[in-house]
Amino acid sequence: MIKRLLLFSLFSVSLISCKEKPNKQESTETVETTAAAQPFFKISLAQWSLSGPIRDGSMNPFDFAQKASEMDFEGIEYVSQLYTEKLQNYPDQATAMNSLVQTLKAKSEQYGVKNVLIMIDNEGELSSTDVSTRDEAVKKHQKWVDAAAQLGCHAVRVNLKGADEKEAWKEASVDGLTKLADYAAEKDIEVLVENHGGFSSNASLLMEVINKVNLDNCGTLPDFGNFCIESSEDGCAEEYPRYKGIEEMMPKAMAISAKTYAFTDSGEEKDMDYMKIMQTIKDAGYSGFIGIEYEGDQLTPEEGIAKTRELLIQTAKKLN
Known part of the structure; x- marks a missing residue:
């Protein structure tokens, strides 16, 4: 009798173990399905998407991390000029920058978002033909490199x-x-150039510069919408081919801006083929952050940001 009970117990344990043990094929398929559902990149929010409310005073730029967190973003990209007014409230530059960095760092940690990069504007001409003017611009940029390092940006x-x-x-x-990148290398920070008007929107020329610098921490930040080389009263007098430009910039891309202006009823960008752009990005092997930069005027910033993210995700699904 005892022998029978022992055999029954062993059989029961064996049966339960078999039921609890997951099917290897099903487990593998689940992992593969989950992986396929994930974009091949990470998504961040560029602060410029919220430049309207920040500039009109309806949003405090120090609330950027909180806003991004509420919208479920993983990373954030700061814009230096959106803090200019705040920095002027301090008696000296060193105190101002220290206060700025400590506040932004505390906010990002509080709301659990990653600081990705800082977009630097209005700090002098890095491409001036006058050496002293150029060197002064390098010096002015250095404080933002320091800030990026302290914030944990790349x-x-x-x-x-x-x-x-x-x-x-x-x-x-x-x-x-070269001078700025050399300084930034000491802080483990990359210096990226965006196609942002003028000669920089000529991707071929820009890549000549980047390749001539030839430093590991100096690269590009392709923006989907900034390929106007020369503006006119009617808009753009000369524009570099968008898709060609993005493809040329991708070999040295260390960040990307997904620009949008307006959407079709089906959620596509009206003037850009996102499928073509994202295929180029994927083919280049890029897997870092893509920052959402909505610049339209037909939707609220929140609506435009949400539509841009949905467009990125849905496009990625079609490519996977």
Whole structure:
């Protein structure tokens, strides 16, 4: 009798174990399905998407991390010029920057978002033909490199403005970028150039500069919508081919801005083929952050941001 009970117990344990043990094929399929549902990139929110409410005073730029968290973003990208007014409230630059960094860091930690990068504007001409002007611009940019390092960002975005002649611009840009990138390397920060008007929107010229600098921490930040080389009263007088430009910039891309302006009824960007753009990005092997930068005027910033994220996710699903 005892022997029978022992055999029955062993059989029961064996049966329960078999039921609890997951099917290997089902487990593998679940993992693969979950992986396929995830985009091949991470999504961050560029602060410029909220520049309207920040500039009109309806939103405090120090609430950026909270806003991004409420909208369920993983990372955030700061814009230096949106803090200019706040920085002027302090007696000196060092105190102002220290206060700014400590406040932003505390906010990002409080709301659990990752600081990705800082977009630097209005800190001098890194591509000026005048050496002293160029060096002064490098110096002004350095405080933002320091801020990025303290915040745990991986990069700063800079503009290449100054010279109005092509060859002079290339030469000055190489010098200014090299000096700033050398400084940033000491802080483990990347210096990225965005196609942001003028010669920098000519991707071919920009890549000549980046390749001439030839530093591991100096790269590009392709923006889907900033390929206007020369503006006019009617809009853009000369525009670099968008898809060609993005493809040319991708080999050195260390961050990306997903620009949107307006959407079709089906949720596509009216003037850009996101499927074509995202295929180029995926083919380049990029898997970092893509920052959402909505600049339209037909939706609220929140609505435009949400539509842009949905467009990115749905496009990624079609590519997977």
